[in-house]
Amino acid sequence: MSRPRILIVGAGFAGYRTARTLSRLTRDRADITLLNPTDYFLYLPLLPQVAAGILEPRRVTVSLSGTLRHVRLVLGEADGIDLDARTVHYTGPEGQGGTLGYDRLVLAVGSVNKLLPIPGVAEYAHGFRGLPEALYLRDHVTRQIELAAAAEDPESCSERCTFVVVGAGYTGTEVAAQGQLLTDALVREQPLRQGMRPRWLLLDVAPRVMPEMDERLSRTADRVLRRRGVDVRMGTSVKEATHDGVLLTDGEFVATRTLVWCVGVRPDPLVESIDRPLERGRLLVDPYLQVPGHPEVFACGDAAAVPDLEKPGQYTPMTAQHAWRHGKVCAHNVAASLGFGSRRVYRHRDLGFVVDLGGVQAAANPLGIPMSGLLAGAVARGYHLAAMPGNRVRVAADWLLEALLPRQGVQLGLVRSWSVPLESSSPELARVPGGPDLPHGTKENS
Numbered sequence: 521m522s523r524p525r526i527l528i529v530g531a532g533f534a535g536y537r538t539a540r541t542l543s544r545l546t547r548d549r550a551d552i553t554l555l556n557p558t559d560y561f562l563y564l565p566l567l568p569q570v571a572a573g574i575l576e577p578r579r580v581t582v583s584l585s586g587t588l589r590h591v592r593l594v595l596g597e598a599d600g601i602d603l604d605a606r607t608v609h610y611t612g613p614e615g616q617g618g619t620l621g622y623d624r625l626v627l628a629v630g631s632v633n634k635l636l637p638i639p640g641v642a643e644y645a646h647g648f649r650g651l652p653e654a655l656y657l658r659d660h661v662t663r664q665i666e667l668a669a670a671a672e673d674p675e676s677c678s679e680r681c682t683f684v685v686v687g688a689g690y691t692g693t694e695v696a697a698q699g700q701l702l703t704d705a706l707v708r709e710q711p712l713r714q715g716m717r718p719r720w721l722l723l724d725v726a727p728r729v730m731p732e733m734d735e736r737l738s739r740t741a742d743r744v745l746r747r748r749g750v751d752v753r754m755g756t757s758v759k760e761a762t763h764d765g766v767l768l769t770d771g772e773f774v775a776t777r778t779l780v781w782c783v784g785v786r787p788d789p790l791v792e793s794i795d796r797p798l799e800r801g802r803l804l805v806d807p808y809l810q811v812p813g814h815p816e817v818f819a820c821g822d823a824a825a826v827p828d829l830e831k832p833g834q835y836t837p838m839t840a841q842h843a844w845r846h847g848k849v850c851a852h853n854v855a856a857s858l859g860f861g862s863r864r865v866y867r868h869r870d871l872g873f874v875v876d877l878g879g880v881q882a883a884a885n886p887l888g889i890p891m892s893g894l895l896a897g898a899v900a901r902g903y904h905l906a907a908m909p910g911n912r913v914r915v916a917a918d919w920l921l922e923a924l925l926p927r928q929g930v931q932l933g934l935v936r937s938w939s940v941p942l943e944s945s946s947p948e949l950a951r952v953p954g955g956p957d958l959p960h961g962t963k964e965n966s
Contacts, residue, residue, distance in 0.1 A: 534821030535628030537847025692782030
């Protein structure tokens with residue numbers, strides 16, 4: 521009798537946890553295949569530290585083949601699902617197509633940058649969902665400070681050392697916090713014109729920073745940012761973006777060469793193609809993470825609308841904490857459908873959040889206990905080390921070196937502006953020469 525075929529699409533928090541747990545539960549009694557565009561799991565919460573030059577890129581990546589025993593890795597991006605034929609079509613990294621069959625399918629395709637119909641944003645803004653975007657931002661910020669330091673024109677200097685981040689959620693707040701520390705470190709090595717210093721703006725239409733989190737965390741983050749000189753503007757966003765700057769909704773024009781788009785995420789568009797009920801773009805599933813009408817199909821992570829049994833009538837939010845725990849429950853239920861163990865519903869209460877604001881500053885509320893300052897910083901870093909499925913020693917070593925040695929402010933030139941367009945269904949992949957046409961408004965030498 522042939523072994524059952526399990527296909528997992530996506531290796532984010534949900535997909536990676538599903539694969540790892542299934543490998544242990546089935547004990548090589550099933551053929552597990554993982555389809556993913558990259559050969560690594562990306563630990564997204566530490567991505568702002570990559571952009572700030574604190575962590576090297578490989579520190580936040582975990583090898584799939586090196587950590588997932590008895591799991592076959594197929595590199596490629598899913599672009600079509602046939603539920604009747606039980607097949608998934610994909611495109612490989614070199615453009616070749618392929619088809620994978622399955623007896624059980626787990627959709628864990630995650631999310632992509634959320635776009636809004638604002639003129640110029642798709643052309644001039646960059647997102648922050650993948651490693652290429654973080655590497656690009658690191659180089660871009662470094663280059664702007666270097667050019668600003670050499671500029672003879674005060675207006676050009678001001679324009680280049682002004683940085684605008686849109687979206688004051690978890691990611692945008694950390695990007696602004698870490699970015700401000702990075703530019704301060706850079707100008708110590710390359711001073712700007714007299715009286716000038718880097719300027720960071722954090723914008724959001726919400727009434728407060730990190731509105732989705734505890735209000736005490738929000739106040740702490742806001743206080744730290746303002747104390748450092750970050751211009752935090754709530755109730756304000758971008759009305760139009762141009763090559764020379766951004767027009768704000770309050771009528772002010774801010775001259776800048778940097779627009780970082782962190783307004784949120786939307787489910788991967790792949791789930792729309794399978795013609796099943798959606799909830800705000802997410803695939804509806806039952807409390808067992810199964811797709812109604814197709815018991816052989818499971819979905820978890822950002823692309824799945826999972827009922828929140830702690831809050832009847834609502835769905836679990838699109839957070840890494842939920843996606844990671846989705847993966848474990850999904851694995852148990854897939855295994856149970858094959859006769860290994862029993863299935864369980866997804867039920868989880870948030871244990872709190874941590875927000876690393878750079879240096880020794882952080883905000884945290886583990887188990888609902890509000891913390892700030894040095895203690896919160898220790899809790900935040902301890903949490904990340906415990907949560908990472910690999911590279912803990914290397915990450916801790918980078919943190920130690922950051923505390924002891926000056927930050928290295930150099931451009932690597934690995935990712936160009938046109939390689940990381942905002943409008944991309946695969947932010948984890950950098951666009952390469954010979955690929956799709958460059959979006960209007962981008963420049964290869966940016």
